[in-house]
Amino acid sequence: MEGDWLAPICAYCERGDPGFWAEPVNALSNGAFLVAAALATARVRRARTGDAPALLLSALVAVVGVGSFLFHTLAVRWSLLADVIPIALFIYAYFLLAMRRYFDLGIGAALAATLAFAAFNLGLEPALDGLTGRSTDALTNGSLAYAPAILALAGVAAGLLTPRGPLGPARPDAGLGLLDTAKREAGLGLLTLAKREAGLGLLDPARREAGLGLLGVAALFAVSLGFRTLDRAVCPVWPLGTHAVWHLLNAGVLYGLIAVAVRYRRHRS
Known part of the structure; x- marks a missing residue:
């Protein structure tokens, strides 16, 4: 078991050996998440609304950065979990917050919606693999796992932009x-x-602003996901790859999501 957890992983273009600093650009670009976390925390405090969920999300952004740094330096199986688990927690926590804050669902209904989203998220890749007979994870360089998050963002934005x-x-x-x-x-x-x-x-002005904001964030997320997907494809012409750009843009995505939630709460308070 120990050997399995310590098995090296070479998943990105920049890594050429199992060394700690074999991915310096990918590793150091995770600092963008720490900057995003600090900016998000400062924004929450300036709003003076006692927004505990937004503060928790801001802290989670910092954890995302640390976990990703561990994976891009240690590059072993257990550090992969340190990378993906905080990201998944942020996605589901924000979805739950969206159901509560933007659509005024009770905690039971919001949890049920979040569980349904999680089931869709976990079931999409196996379903597509079965339909295509190929590994969609390999075809998309692991980016397919984030497609449901973009769809969810677009859906929440559409709901906010729909007159009541x-x-x-x-x-x-x-x-x-x-x-x-x-x-x-x-x-x-x-x-x-x-x-x-x-x-x-x-269309309530606060809902319109939040909906447009989430659409913008979804668009940025799609662009960042494109850079993540292209990482291995550009290796022959750009040995550093494009994964670091995913980090930089995705840090902006996480900050933007928190900023939209904070503004919406301030307008409602």
């Missing part, structure tokens, strides 16, 4: 049929205004 009710009355002439045109138009205007005051049929 119809704009305007369903029957424009109801109750106004005996009025002349000018009075009818005035009545419709008052009804529409009343609905706006009640918050129906409109």
